[in-house]
Amino acid sequence: MLLAQTRGWIDGKERGVEVFKSEQGLLLRVAGYGEYLIHAGSLPAGKPEIIFGPVIVLAQALQNVWSLHASAAQHGETLIAFLGESGAGKSTLSAYLNKQKNWRRAADDILPVQLEDGQALALPRLIPQLKLTESQQPAREMPNALQLCAVCLIQTAEENAAPALVKMNAAQTTQTLLAHTAGTRLFTADLLKRHLEFCAQAAPLLQGFTLTYPRKLEALPSAQKLLETLC
Amino acid sequence: MLTLDTPLKIPAHVAFSVVGEDAFLLNTKNAQYYSLSQVGARLWQLLNAGSALREANQILLQEYEVDAATLENDLLELLQDLQKNELIEIA
Numbered sequence: 001m002l003l004a005q006t007r008g009w010i011d012g013k014e015r016g017v018e019v020f021k022s023e024q025g026l027l028l029r030v031a032g033y034g035e036y037l038i039h040a041g042s043l044p045a046g047k048p049e050i051i052f053g054p055v056i057v058l059a060q061a062l063q064n065v066w067s068l069h070a071s072a073a074q075h076g077e078t079l080i081a082f083l084g085e086s087g088a089g090k091s092t093l094s095a096y097l098n099k100q101k102n103w104r105r106a107a108d109d110i111l112p113v114q115l116e117d118g119q120a121l122a123l124p125r126l127i128p129q130l131k132l133t134e135s136q137q138p139a140r141e142m143p144n145a146l147q148l149c150a151v152c153l154i155q156t157a158e159e160n161a162a163p164a165l166v167k168m169n170a171a172q173t174t175q176t177l178l179a180h181t182a183g184t185r186l187f188t189a190d191l192l193k194r195h196l197e198f199c200a201q202a203a204p205l206l207q208g209f210t211l212t213y214p215r216k217l218e219a220l221p222s223a224q225k226l227l228e229t230l231c
Numbered sequence: 232m233l234t235l236d237t238p239l240k241i242p243a244h245v246a247f248s249v250v251g252e253d254a255f256l257l258n259t260k261n262a263q264y265y266s267l268s269q270v271g272a273r274l275w276q277l278l279n280a281g282s283a284l285r286e287a288n289q290i291l292l293q294e295y296e297v298d299a300a301t302l303e304n305d306l307l308e309l310l311q312d313l314q315k316n317e318l319i320e321i322a
Binding site for chain 1: 246247250251252262264268
């Protein structure tokens with residue numbers, strides 16, 4: 001059954017993408033590349049970087065799983081996602097926290113999230129973290145689903161400024177989720193509408209913050225202390 | 232040129248969601264978002280509920296502490312911007 005037919009910017013070219021639902025999982029047909037079968041716990045052979053990019057994100061979105069362009073770390077029972085522009089320090093922060101007591105990294109670059117029973121659930125095992133090695137994959141030690149408690153938009157402060165954590169309202173959190181979801185360039189009109197609904201419904205369920213600190217390693221312990229006040 | 236008597240409609244390609252006192256509009260033709268706060272969001276809700284612009288203007292005058300000329304000017308300026316972004320159109 002054809003779930004979606006769209007066009008998107010994949011691997012440097014605009015390409016047609018078709019997503020089919022089959023008994024085995026999702027079948028992705030990427031014009032100029034071929035067909036890829038995606039199912040739980042299995043990575044497609046061939047050109048995985050194509051699949052792990054926007055196409056697999058599209059396939060998840062069709063099932064109402066939205067991929068935040070975010071790293072994430074868990075402290076105790078609290079899972080926090082870190083969003084920001086490329087180069088903002090998302091990976092650096094989650095890697096740092098992963099080495100600290102009682103913290104563990106849940107995502108490096110992409111965090112799949114869905115709404116279920118009035119909760120925002122992160123699904124860290126759903127999508128491998130491309131920039132991490134096999135042994136670094138956080139999903140290995142993670143449950144299938146974790147409640148996402150907070151999202152922090154990382155912003156860079158002046159070099160000597162103290163790190164700061166400032167609460168966002170629900171509208172600001174919605175704006176942040178809208179701006180930091182991966183793969184939206186492939187979304188059909190219907191998916192764009194569903195994505196907007198997701199962001200508007202998820203934002204009030206989450207604590208949203210801006211986390212501002214200088215881009216230097218020395219600032220990370222102070223940022224960590226601030227984050228631990230959320231836990 | 233828009234006036235308070237211009238009949239308006241929300242095009243089918245526009246989706247929106249209200250969060251608190253804000254509204255997020257989505258133009259699905261170009262995947263662009265537009266956010267409205269407070270008065271703008273309330274205006275949108277009124278238009279979406281079927282109010283004519285003049286009627287919506289009257290309701291907003293009652294709900295917010297603003298003088299009539301300022302409100303009319305602000306509403307028409309906002310609506311021109313929404314029209315430019317294909318988020319609203321003349322019926």
